[in-house]
Amino acid sequence: MALGSLTAANAVITLTIPGLFNAPVQIQGFTADNVYEMPTVELTQTAMGVDGYLSAGFVFNPIDQTFSIQADSNANVIFDTWAANMLTQRDTFRVNGETTLKSIGRSFVCTNGALISWAPAPAAGKILAARQALIRWQSVTAVVA
Numbered sequence: 001m002a003l004g005s006l007t008a009a010n011a012v013i014t015l016t017i018p019g020l021f022n023a024p025v026q027i028q029g030f031t032a033d034n035v036y037e038m039p040t041v042e043l044t045q046t047a048m049g050v051d052g053y054l055s056a057g058f059v060f061n062p063i064d065q066t067f068s069i070q071a072d073s074n075a076n077v078i079f080d081t082w083a084a085n086m087l088t089q090r091d092t093f094r095v096n097g098e099t100t101l102k103s104i105g106r107s108f109v110c111t112n113g114a115l116i117s118w119a120p121a122p123a124a125g126k127i128l129a130a131r132q133a134l135i136r137w138q139s140v141t142a143v144v145a
Helices: 074-087
Strands: 010-018 022-028 044-049 054-058 065-068 094-101 104-118 132-135 139-144
Touching: 010 074, 022 054, 022 074, 065 074, 065 139, 074 104, 074 132, 094 132
Parallel strands: none
Antiparallel strands: 010 022, 010 094, 044 054, 065 132, 094 104, 104 132, 104 139
16 A cells, blocks of 8 residues: 555635525635544444443434634635624525545535634734634535545
8 A cells, every 4th residue: 555645735625605605615724733623423322221231323413623714814704704694694504515635535525514603803912813613514424536
């Protein structure tokens, strides 16, 4: 097996937000140490009976994805526009997305998401800090890129 690169530098991430961004928009300008985080998701729920027998069953759970966006990234305009429209219209705009990780030859199709949280402004220190955006997805499906 050939050794390859595991870089995230060539990742391509797009979001489509019907009613705001009807065509896919590319998210760029991530922090150097963290493009996004996606924690593990519980797939099975278990219950242990008094007789010591373990029962198990599949369960659906949402998938959280937290993006870390540099303060000077153009992607801030996308999230600012999204959040501002939610506040003005007092409604949620759903989102679909795709993350292509060229280094491993896989894409991840994200469906029926919602913007859960967004930092309204960057924290200000010696330099402006990254802003965090949390999208909660209904599903994330891996496909060969």
